Amino acid sequence: MSGWITEALHGDFHTNFRVNKVLFDNQTEHQNLVIYxxxxxxxxxxxxxVTQITERDEFIYHEMLAHLPILAHGNVRKVLIIGGGDGGMLEEVLKHKDVDKVTMVELDRTVIELSKEHLPMICGDAFDDPRLDLVIKDGCLFMKECCEKYDLIIVDSTDPIGPGEVLFTDNFYTDCKKCLSEDGILVTQNGVPFHQATELKSTMSFFKPIFEETTCYMATIPTYVGGPMAFGWGTDKAGLKDVSVAELQVRFAASEIETDYYTPEVHRAAFALPKYVQELVD
Structure with missing residues (x-):
């Protein structure tokens, strides 16, 4: 590979990235993997x-999928991450000193090993943390067999194509629900609604019968072109998305975490949806 790489995720709309240097380009057991x-x-x-993560803007995605639900909940002790082989989500979750255990389920071990080798600026030393329980397994199968309860489940999946497709089904979400604690929260990545409206509509339609409170929140991530990205939100604890800025400021200060995107004010604003997105949620 040299010159330019073209991403054709959105059909008629293509994105080009200049490749300055290829670090890895090969087929793993499950998918083609390129790091450049x-x-x-x-x-x-x-x-x-399809671009999964970049060094320069990964902090937005990972901070919003990790810190927002943790601080909204206020007492997260056990976290389950489905996917996230690059380790960025794991690193952000582990910054919370009150988190006792993080189970991470990743299908492709090669993604983890190459991330540790080529993307240490993203994962840090998260994979060495003693609170981590790393499971190499299909996330859908893991959830079907899971008997533990978690305060937070983060689905850090690829798009609903290839190996990640099963992580966008009603059966998968139902299995996630049964593994949540009473006040637990499920958050998911749901793409860019302007280009991937069906993805968000589908997830919301599956969430509504199984959760008391369903919506999405948003963040703008330059890599994922076409507008802000949506993150699905499902919980049976009504009001968790409405925690006040004042309370979030107290919790954020107590966490002693430094962020580059997340703030309590951004947290609250993320649930204010543009009309076209709200219509997809409804």
């Missing part, structure tokens, strides 16, 4: 031709 360097985004990982 780009002048704007730094190191970039793509799976089956």
């Amino acid at each position: 360097e780009n002048e704007i985004y730094g190191r970039v990982m793509a799976l089956d031709g």
Whole structure:
């Protein structure tokens, strides 16, 4: 590979990234994996031709999928991450000193090993943390067999194509629900609604029969073009999405976490949806 890499995730709309240097390009047991360097985004990982994470803006995605639900809940002790082989989500979750255990279920061990080798600026030393229970397994199968309860489940999946497709089904979400504690929260990545409206509508339609409170919240991540990205939100504890800025400020200060995107004010604002997105949720 040299020159430019073209991402065709959105059909008629293609995105091009200049490849300055290829670090890895090969087929794993489950998918094609490429890690390369780009002048704007730094190191970039793509799976089956679709950009997953970049060095320069990963903090937005990971902070919003990790810190927002943890601080909204206020007492998260056990976390389950489905996917997230790059380790960025794991690193953010482990910054919370009150989290006792994080179970991470990743299908492709090669993604983890290559992330530790080529993307240490994203995962840090998270994979060495004693609170981590790493499971190499299909996430859908893990949830079906799971008997534990978690305060927070984060579905850090690829798009609903290839290996990640099963993580966007009603059966999978139902299995997640049975593994949540009474006040537990399920959050999911649901793509860019402007281009991937069906993905968000589908997830919300599956959430509504099984959760008392369902919606999404949003963040703008430059890599994922086409507008802000949506994150699905499901819980039986009504009001968790409405925690006041004042309370969030107290919890955030107590966490002693430094962030580059997340703030209590951004947290509250993330649930204010544009009309076209609210219509998809409804």
